[in-house]
Amino acid sequence: MELNLNINGEHWALDVAPADVLLDVLRDKIGVKSPKIGCERGDCGSCTVLMDGRSVRSCLILAVEADGHDITTVEGISSDGLSELQNLFLVNNSFQCGFCAPGIVLSATELLEHNPNPTRHDVQEAIVGNLCRCTGYEPIIKAVLAAGKGGSE
Amino acid sequence: MTDTFLFEAEAKDEGLKTVGTSATRIDGLDKISGAAQFVDDIDFGPGLLHAAIVESPYAYARILSIDTSAAEAASGVVRVATGKDFPYKFGMYMEDRYIFAQDHVRFVGEQVAGVVARTHREAVQAAKLIAVEYEVLKPLLDPKEAVAEGADLIHPDLDGYVHVPWFFPKAGTNIAHWRKIRKGDTEKAFAEADYVLEDTYRVPRYAHCAIEPHVTVSKLDYADRLTVWTASQSPHTQRHLFAEALAPLGFAHKDVRVITPYVGGGFGGKAGVSMEIIGAAMATLVKGRPVKLRFTREQEFINTYQRQGVVAELKVGVKSDGEITAVEHKLYWDAGAYVEYGANVVNAAGLSASGPYRVPNITNDSICIYTNLPPGGPYRGFGYSEFHFGLESHMDRIAEAIGMDAVEFRRKNAIVEGDELAYGAHMNPSGMIEAIDKTAAAIDWGVEETSANPNTVIGKGIALFWKAPAMPPNSSSASFLKFNEDGSINITVSGMELGQGYLTVMAQIAGEVLSVPVNKIRVETPDTDRNPYEWQTVASHVTWSSGLAVEKAAIEARAKIFDVIHQVYGYEDDSLYLEDEKVKCKTDPTFAKPLREFVINGIQTEDGTWRGGPIVASGKFMPEFTNANSDPETGQCGHPNVHYTVGATGVVLEIDKQTGRVWVRKAALAVDAGRAINPDLVNGQITGGLVQGLATVLYEDMRFDDGGKMLNPTFTDYKIPTAFDIPDEVIPIIVEVPQPDGPFGARGVGEHTMIGAAPVIANAVYNALGVRITSMPITQEKIAMAVIQKSKT
Numbered sequence: 018m019e020l021n022l023n024i025n026g027e028h029w030a031l032d033v034a035p036a037d038v039l040l041d042v043l044r045d046k047i048g049v050k051s052p053k054i055g056c057e058r059g060d061c062g063s064c065t066v067l068m069d070g071r072s073v074r075s076c077l078i079l080a081v082e083a084d085g086h087d088i089t090t091v092e093g094i095s096s097d098g099l100s101e102l103q104n105l106f107l108v109n110n111s112f113q114c115g116f117c118a119p120g121i122v123l124s125a126t127e128l129l130e131h132n133p134n135p136t137r138h139d140v141q142e143a144i145v146g147n148l149c150r151c152t153g154y155e156p157i158i159k160a161v162l163a164a165g166k167g168g169s170e
Numbered sequence: 171m172t173d174t175f176l177f178e179a180e181a182k183d184e185g186l187k188t189v190g191t192s193a194t195r196i197d198g199l200d201k202i203s204g205a206a207q208f209v210d211d212i213d214f215g216p217g218l219l220h221a222a223i224v225e226s227p228y229a230y231a232r233i234l235s236i237d238t239s240a241a242e243a244a245s246g247v248v249r250v251a252t253g254k255d256f257p258y259k260f261g262m263y264m265e266d267r268y269i270f271a272q273d274h275v276r277f278v279g280e281q282v283a284g285v286v287a288r289t290h291r292e293a294v295q296a297a298k299l300i301a302v303e304y305e306v307l308k309p310l311l312d313p314k315e316a317v318a319e320g321a322d323l324i325h326p327d328l329d330g331y332v333h334v335p336w337f338f339p340k341a342g343t344n345i346a347h348w349r350k351i352r353k354g355d356t357e358k359a360f361a362e363a364d365y366v367l368e369d370t371y372r373v374p375r376y377a378h379c380a381i382e383p384h385v386t387v388s389k390l391d392y393a394d395r396l397t398v399w400t401a402s403q404s405p406h407t408q409r410h411l412f413a414e415a416l417a418p419l420g421f422a423h424k425d426v427r428v429i430t431p432y433v434g435g436g437f438g439g440k441a442g443v444s445m446e447i448i449g450a451a452m453a454t455l456v457k458g459r460p461v462k463l464r465f466t467r468e469q470e471f472i473n474t475y476q477r478q479g480v481v482a483e484l485k486v487g488v489k490s491d492g493e494i495t496a497v498e499h500k501l502y503w504d505a506g507a508y509v510e511y512g513a514n515v516v517n518a519a520g521l522s523a524s525g526p527y528r529v530p531n532i533t534n535d536s537i538c539i540y541t542n543l544p545p546g547g548p549y550r551g552f553g554y555s556e557f558h559f560g561l562e563s564h565m566d567r568i569a570e571a572i573g574m575d576a577v578e579f580r581r582k583n584a585i586v587e588g589d590e591l592a593y594g595a596h597m598n599p600s601g602m603i604e605a606i607d608k609t610a611a612a613i614d615w616g617v618e619e620t621s622a623n624p625n626t627v628i629g630k631g632i633a634l635f636w637k638a639p640a641m642p643p644n645s646s647s648a649s650f651l652k653f654n655e656d657g658s659i660n661i662t663v664s665g666m667e668l669g670q671g672y673l674t675v676m677a678q679i680a681g682e683v684l685s686v687p688v689n690k691i692r693v694e695t696p697d698t699d700r701n702p703y704e705w706q707t708v709a710s711h712v713t714w715s716s717g718l719a720v721e722k723a724a725i726e727a728r729a730k731i732f733d734v735i736h737q738v739y740g741y742e743d744d745s746l747y748l749e750d751e752k753v754k755c756k757t758d759p760t761f762a763k764p765l766r767e768f769v770i771n772g773i774q775t776e777d778g779t780w781r782g783g784p785i786v787a788s789g790k791f792m793p794e795f796t797n798a799n800s801d802p803e804t805g806q807c808g809h810p811n812v813h814y815t816v817g818a819t820g821v822v823l824e825i826d827k828q829t830g831r832v833w834v835r836k837a838a839l840a841v842d843a844g845r846a847i848n849p850d851l852v853n854g855q856i857t858g859g860l861v862q863g864l865a866t867v868l869y870e871d872m873r874f875d876d877g878g879k880m881l882n883p884t885f886t887d888y889k890i891p892t893a894f895d896i897p898d899e900v901i902p903i904i905v906e907v908p909q910p911d912g913p914f915g916a917r918g919v920g921e922h923t924m925i926g927a928a929p930v931i932a933n934a935v936y937n938a939l940g941v942r943i944t945s946m947p948i949t950q951e952k953i954a955m956a957v958i959q960k961s962k963t
Contacts, residue, residue, distance in 0.1 A: 044211075048213070050204075050207070050211040051204035053208070053210070053381075053382065053434070054210060054383070054464070055381045055382065055383065055467070056467040056884070056885055057466065057467065058467070058884065058885075058886070060467075060884065060885035060886055061381055061467075061885055063381055090204065091202075091203065091204035092204045094204075095203040095204055095205075099199075099202070099203065103202045103203065106198075106202045107194060107195075107198045107199060107202055108194055110192070110194065110195050110198060110671070110850050110851065110854060111202075112198070112201050112202065112669075113435075113668075113669025113670065113671070113854060113858065114201075114380070114381075114382070114432070114433065114434045114435040114436075114667075114668060114669030115197070115200070115201030115202075115206050115432065115434070115669065116208065116380075116381045116382045116434030116435060117381050118201045118202055118206075119204050122202060122204075140893070141893040141894050142893075142894075144893045145892045145893050145894055146892075147893075148381055148885065148890060148892065149381070149893075150378075150379050150380055150381055150435050150437070150858075150862065150890060151435055151669040151854075151858050152854060152857065152858050153857035153858045153859075153860060153861030153862075153891070153896055153900065154861070154891075154893045154896050155857045155896065155900055156854060156857070157893075158893065
């Protein structure tokens with residue numbers, strides 16, 4: 018099946034199988050590796066990408082469902098230098114192993130896009146679908162809250 | 171002074187510029203930009219093959235036949251493997267495992283056969299076509315049943331298994347190892363005690379749940395070179411075990427290469443060798459082709475390591491003034507089907523099961539019992555998380571029974587520098603008292619708090635913890651360091667960046683010695699061909715051990731730098747020092763030679779010739795004061811542990827009396843880091859470890875049916891904390907009583923932060939409701955039922 022995707026602003030025309038999920042297409046056919054394979058059933062959120070600006074689990078989305086849509090991954094956000102949010106994640110040492118980081122960067126980016134001044138509860142809710150086993154979430158929440166206040170602590 | 175003293179580290183309080191600062195992680199940019207590459211992210215081109223395995227549906231069965239013909243004929247299949255292809259044993263501390271099951275399967279999920287195919291889908295489909303005929307046997311799922319008289323033997327050949335000298339298997343039983351400690355006269359002490367408390371505590375199995383599953387890609391090239399890319403905590407140990415297990419195929423260590431990029435969390439689950447050897451072995455059957463084996467989340471739960479369950483029978487005697495006089499701790503470990511790694515967890519717990527207290531009379535029995543559940547193994551806390559639940563619950567109960575404040579009772583008995591340990595060696599310097607006091611202050615210990623909500627009550631708890639690295643007495647670390655043309659530095663080590671911040675801490679140590687800022691130092695993840703030896707990244711030992719190796723390399727590089735300056739300018743070495751990436755001289759304030767001007771190309775002398783050349787250095791560290799040769803019946807006279815890290819955990823929680831729901835309002839944790847090389851990273855370990863530990867006591871729990879099958883091997887059913895499941899407030903407290911032989915006084919903290927979490931909740935629940943729960947997890951349901959039960963009595 019032919020599939021047309023805009024991935025990080027770049028158009029791709031691909032041949033995919035009906036059962037292919039978006040995650041595998043991104044990783045194996047396009048070489049976009051930041052969405053990770055963690056559970057393959059939508060529990061962990063490491064495969065999070067933005068589809069037309071909204072976060073989705075790319076392991077649960079069939080590739081054909083993404084036909085004609087805009088897909089954003091962390092590679093797309095990083096290509097013109099780091100975002101303010103990414104900078105705050107960096108200086109707060111927000112992540113440890115970093116496996117969940119691409120998904121959380123995207124979930125938090127989505128949050129700030131729609132809610133520039135989130136509360137702690139808003140931030141928790143925005144990333145509740147992204148499991149992190151290392152950090153206890155505190156340094157992540159701290160950075161997102163700081164980003165919401167225009168980067169001030 | 172303790173008997174662990176090695177050499178005077180360079181720690182000086184004054185003038186440290188890098189060590190002790192919360193430097194930004196040197197791997198931070200990789201991780202937040204999407205650049206970080208994990209094993210599964212590496213491209214191997216169109217030749218990559220995919221492996222899938224066939225797993226036993228039975229906890230205990232004899233394999234009668236395996237028919238692979240349909241799988242071999244299936245689309246895309248390149249090769250099928252069974253136990254017949256690899257009749258080789260392997261194991262970390264005891265060789266009790268096979269690459270594929272031989273005549274028996276011993277747990278649900280054990281690998282019986284494997285398929286290598288062109289695509290992942292084809293491999294999985296073909297694996298379903300392999301027909302295995304079993305004679306089903308009755309599994310032993312309970313450790314107490316497995317040690318009962320007349321129990322079937324899960325490993326009838328135990329007597330012949332190769333193991334480390336500090337294990338004591340009991341032939342003709344299911345006991346793979348029995349660590350005994352006999353110190354003083356426990357019986358007499360109990361007879362003379364004013365109060366004795368005896369009870370049993372139960373801790374189930376737990377899963378690590380690193381978000382990155384185990385994954386490995388292996389390739390045997392046409393020149394018989396085996397390269398294995400693994401998501402591992404232990405590249406050199408893996409190389410060693412691959413070479414040993416596959417030795418019949420003719421591998422020398424130099425021909426085996428393990429490459430380990432970033433790892434997406436370990437927590438012990440990626441230590442040693444588990445599934446990686448399956449992939450490595452299958453690759454030897456398809457020469458020239460890389461083979462990927464990636465575990466599913468379900469396989470991650472059932473066929474890597476699990477934290478072992480334990481039944482802990484504890485008896486403690488005290489004098490009326492609160493002095494602990496005797497501890498008897500019997501730990502019956504549900505160690506699973508293979509104990510090649512898990513038996514050392516049992517050993518470590520047995521050595522230290524009297525806890526962070528000064529106890530003159532100790533009887534510890536830590537018994538490693540084979541069961542037909544998945545293999546037990548290392549998990550953050552390494553046996554200590556498990557036994558502290560009972561121990562620290564018990565201490566609270568004793569304090570209450572003798573009418574003493576729980577904090578005061580612990581202060582009185584806390585082990586301090588110089589106290590004799592259970593096995594005869596002596597305690598290292600420790601900030602335990604400071605940790606207790608600061609933790610108690612952080613939760614306003616002694617101040618009763620009442621809830622404004624009539625349906626809820628507030629409880630407070632405190633629990634101490636200690637842990638020593640558990641490792642062979644001669645576990646070592648090494649490092650290579652080289653300068654670049656611009657004065658920047660590349661360091662190679664083989665410890666793993668698991669998220670704890672190891673690479674950054676190594677850069678800070680080298681940067682401190684060489685006056686080079688952290689952002690000009692790159693520390694590389696391991697490749698066993700290029701990076702020097704490291705035993706494993708476990709035991710919370712790499713800040714200490716690898717840190718010492720890096721410090722030594724930096725000191726050697728500095729000596730070489732001073733030597734060049736001396737040759738060219740004549741300044742004596744002891745007048746030289748490094749500051750701001752320059753060599754300076756105490757006797758000539760005008761002298762300042764930037765490193766970048768000579769660390770590669772040397773310095774030109776007056777006659778036009780050059781001195782110096784590339785500055786390269788190496789360092790190594792191996793403890794030379796440890797030995798594991800203690801008496802098997804008493805555990806005395808050895809020096810198995812290098813040192814202990816200690817600390818305290820305190821919580822304030824609120825509980826709904828009717829539903830049993832718990833909210834952790836405040837959690838404080840003080841840990842003695844010796845010196846926090848990077849305080850922000852220590853705080854990261856405190857928060858992360860605490861949350862991981864709180865989950866084990868509040869809701870995580872591996873459930874098995876009566877056939878030994880795990881019932882909840884997904885994140886849907888095995889809940890790990892989300893961003894909502896964290897304390898309202900975490901108060902990290904860093905105590906710094908230097909470790910005399912540590913790099914700048916540092917000792918490890920990574921595992922410790924999890925250990926106190928379980929008992930502190932048990933104690934706070936008791937404090938709030940007056941109900942004592944002695945089995946983990948302390949779920950909402952269990953609390954609610956206990957409250958109902960209490961109201962009836």
